[in-house]
Amino acid sequence: MSIANTPERRQLRELTRAFVTREVLPHLDDWERAGEVPRALHATAAKLGLLGIGFPESVGGSGGDLLDSIIVTEELIRAGGSSGLVAALFTHGIALPHMVAAAGARTGGSLGGRLTGASSPGDDSLIERYVRPTLAGTMIGALAITEPDGGSDVAAIRTTAIRDGDHYVVNGSKTYITSGHRADFVTTAVCTDFPGSGELTLLVIDKDSPGFTVGRRLEKLGWHCSDTAELSFVDVRVPVTNRIGAENTGFLAIMQHFAAERLSLATQAYATAQRCVELAVRWCRDRETFGRPLVGRQVVRHRLAEMHTRAEAARSYVHEVAARVAAGEPVVTEVAMAKNVAVAACDHVVDQALQLHGGFGYLRDAEVERHYRDARILGIGGGTTEIMNEIIAKGMGL
Numbered sequence: 001m002s003i004a005n006t007p008e009r010r011q012l013r014e015l016t017r018a019f020v021t022r023e024v025l026p027h028l029d030d031w032e033r034a035g036e037v038p039r040a041l042h043a044t045a046a047k048l049g050l051l052g053i054g055f056p057e058s059v060g061g062s063g064g065d066l067l068d069s070i071i072v073t074e075e076l077i078r079a080g081g082s083s084g085l086v087a088a089l090f091t092h093g094i095a096l097p098h099m100v101a102a103a104g105a106r107t108g109g110s111l112g113g114r115l116t117g118a119s120s121p122g123d124d125s126l127i128e129r130y131v132r133p134t135l136a137g138t139m140i141g142a143l144a145i146t147e148p149d150g151g152s153d154v155a156a157i158r159t160t161a162i163r164d165g166d167h168y169v170v171n172g173s174k175t176y177i178t179s180g181h182r183a184d185f186v187t188t189a190v191c192t193d194f195p196g197s198g199e200l201t202l203l204v205i206d207k208d209s210p211g212f213t214v215g216r217r218l219e220k221l222g223w224h225c226s227d228t229a230e231l232s233f234v235d236v237r238v239p240v241t242n243r244i245g246a247e248n249t250g251f252l253a254i255m256q257h258f259a260a261e262r263l264s265l266a267t268q269a270y271a272t273a274q275r276c277v278e279l280a281v282r283w284c285r286d287r288e289t290f291g292r293p294l295v296g297r298q299v300v301r302h303r304l305a306e307m308h309t310r311a312e313a314a315r316s317y318v319h320e321v322a323a324r325v326a327a328g329e330p331v332v333t334e335v336a337m338a339k340n341v342a343v344a345a346c347d348h349v350v351d352q353a354l355q356l357h358g359g360f361g362y363l364r365d366a367e368v369e370r371h372y373r374d375a376r377i378l379g380i381g382g383g384t385t386e387i388m389n390e391i392i393a394k395g396m397g398l
């Protein structure tokens with residue numbers, strides 16, 4: 001039996017599918033127009049235990065490992081949701097793991113599995129103040145790494161945090177921050193030395209801190225139900241107790257948790273592809289041209305077969321790599337390959353699926369149109385396809 005198909009994981013799929021059918025599908029178009037998902041959705045998902053998947057019960061999570069998180073992500077999309085929905089509702093998947101790891105909590109070696117260095121005086125209180133309420137669906141968090149000057153070169157971060165007694169004084173700006181408008185707190189990468197020195201630290205910054213402003217809502221090609229923000233920090237005083245782990249351990253912490261984020265994006269990619277194959281098959285059975293259903297033509301059947309093959313191959317490889325990450329194997333190169341394989345499969349499938357829908361595929365009424373737009377970010381966020389190739393080349397010794 002596949003590790004993704006155990007009785008427990010089948011139950012998890014059913015739970016997620018029921019959540020999407022009941023709580024998401026009737027409203028998703030409205031949320032796409034509104035530019036965000038409602039806070040109440042977080043509480044509903046939390047009550048079902050979905051928000052806490054992949055986080056240990058000791059910090060308010062539901063337990064489970066990286067594969068369980070992957071099952072939830074996969075089913076959120078395959079049941080008719082979208083990668084934009086995953087980005088908006090599961091932003092905590094990138095905002096919290098550093099705090100969980102720094103506090104020493106274990107998640108079976110997946111989302112927050114490794115300690116990131118010496119602890120900070122506030123690490124335990126961060127669990128109570130931010131992690132538990134977020135997993136309970138009463139707070140929303142975001143992760144801010146990218147800056148207007150660049151995102152790929154994480155070490156070049158220019159937002160500074162200068163120590164002043166028992167506070168840091170933060171100055172700088174961030175951009176493209178998922179859930180940045182709705183977030184109550186932002187896990188923020190700052191530089192504790194001169195800008196660009198690479199000495200990074202993670203601070204949790206409260207939305208209502210004086211000097212912290214959330215800028216305009218960024219309008220995007222896709223992910224419309226996921227709000228994306230610019231953030232500005234002018235002399236923002238952040239208590240030292242809001243530091244995650246020791247000073248200057250931020251770069252390592254960010255890199256360690258990129259594995260889970262990249263595998264989540266890879267999952268969103270192959271699940272979007274799987275969903276689009278389903279939509280295309282349904283359409284090609286129903287749509288008749290020249291007196292026959294589209295699926296009656298060999299050229300169409302072969303196109304669908306190729307789309308299905310690419311989606312399934314990507315799924316299988318992502319699951320294999322996720323299982324190795326969950327087992328604690330150092331598979332940085334494989335994670336990068338998994339992301340690129342899944343994104344390539346997705347890019348091909350969304351394009352072909354839209355084409356098979358003809359003119360209808362280009363309309364807002366068509367679900368495939370949303371997936372086509374949403375898919376484009378998957379090769380950019382969490383490290384671009386080019387940066388993944390850099391990692392793969394390094395792994396090859398090049």
Ligand SMILES: Cc1cc2nc3c(=O)[nH]c(=O)nc-3n(C[C@H](O)[C@H](O)[C@H](O)COP(=O)(O)OP(=O)(O)OC[C@H]3O[C@@H](n4cnc5c(N)ncnc54)[C@H](O)[C@@H]3O)c2cc1C
Pocket residue numbers: 142143144145146149150151152153175176177178179220223228377380381382383384385386387390
């Ligand atoms: C919708 C959305 C949501 C996002 N959410 C978040 C979030 O929540 N938090 C966050 O911190 N960031 C977030 N991001 C930012 C995202 O992670 C960055 O956009 C991404 O890392 C790329 O950084 P950049 O845009 O600065 O591109 P750049 O780093 O400027 O790169 C530009 C281009 O150059 C290529 N390139 C760069 N370096 C090299 C190289 N050495 N060799 C070859 N090619 C290279 C890149 O691949 C890319 O094609 C989000 C972005 C979007 C659009």
